[in-house]
């Protein structure tokens with residue numbers, strides 16, 4: 592797969608495997624890598640929360656809101672632990 596990446600600094604087209612622009616020597620994957628990083632973070636943050644239909648009755652809604660709150664707490668703990676382990680890696 593020969594992917595071409597355009598340099599964001601001088602607009603020169605480079606081989607996708609190159610880390611630096613062959614023309615100006617600056618990092619060409621910078622933006623692409625950031626995008627990938629943000630995307631993977633966003634995907635990791637997508638919470639599989641339960642749906643709460645508007646036509647549910649009061650009790651059902653109450654239960655679901657309680658359940659969703661529990662989910663949020665759970666994910667908050669998970670992301671906290673993940674952040675902690677990521678920051679302590681040397």
Ligand SMILES: [Zn+2]
Nearest residue numbers: 598601612615
């Ligand atoms: Zn360049």
